[in-house]
Amino acid sequence: AQADLLIVTGAACDYRVGYLQPPGIAEDAEVIRIDADPVQLHQGRMADVSILGDPRSVLKQLTDTCGRLDHQPHTEWMEEAAAQRLTYTQRCLESRALAEQGTHALDIVNAVKAVLTDDTIIIVDGGNIGQWCHQVLFDRYPGHWLTCGASGVVGYGLPAAMAARLLYPDRPIILISGDGSITFTIAELEAAARQKLGFTVLLADDRAWGITLTGHLKSYGEGITSELGPIQFAQVAQGFGAGG
Numbered sequence: 001a002q003a004d005l006l007i008v009t010g011a012a013c014d015y016r017v018g019y020l021q022p023p024g025i026a027e028d029a030e031v032i033r034i035d036a037d038p039v040q041l042h043q044g045r046m047a048d049v050s051i052l053g054d055p056r057s058v059l060k061q062l063t064d065t066c067g068r069l070d071h072q073p074h075t076e077w078m079e080e081a082a083a084q085r086l087t088y089t090q091r092c093l094e095s096r097a098l099a100e101q102g103t104h105a106l107d108i109v110n111a112v113k114a115v116l117t118d119d120t121i122i123i124v125d126g127g128n129i130g131q132w133c134h135q136v137l138f139d140r141y142p143g144h145w146l147t148c149g150a151s152g153v154v155g156y157g158l159p160a161a162m163a164a165r166l167l168y169p170d171r172p173i174i175l176i177s178g179d180g181s182i183t184f185t186i187a188e189l190e191a192a193a194r195q196k197l198g199f200t201v202l203l204a205d206d207r208a209w210g211i212t213l214t215g216h217l218k219s220y221g222e223g224i225t226s227e228l229g230p231i232q233f234a235q236v237a238q239g240f241g242a243g244g
Contacts, residue, residue: 005031146164165199205231
């Protein structure tokens, strides 16, 4: 929250960025928003300057203008911002050492990252497992990383994996899902098997609505109807004609 100017390009101003309100950003920070969608320019916090246009074109014009005016890059600030980003990531990763023994979501995501190929498509469906994917797999190529976005619709993962298989018949597809998320649409395994739409499902099973349970424990000291299972997911998949 140290930047005095934020240029928000093609991004929604929603809960994922704290609605661009303090303490997420500095009290006196100015905001410039660039978007091709006029609706987005009026969503959430009103910007000090709003520019309706294609972000790529506008940023190119801005870069060209800075070049003509001989503005020099703020190298020190960019290095400081990168260092703070790294510090935050390391703090998240170090929390693994404080967790209970057993398989942690971070262990799962690191194992996936170790075997990814450049053409692998990752689909992320779930709260707790999803936040670790965002910490570890954030540098994936555009179009190689699919999430439900701002809607937060859990359970979209199986239909999304089926659609991805139809669109990319020859590329590896991995769905990383939580146990709470997958139960929303788990019957779609039958449709996937029947239509021979193959993909890999990696299920993080903590027997709970994990991200909800975490919030309950933090706020109330105990979970409120947030525990699940145990569910024999492998047997369920086999019953729908999937698994292997």
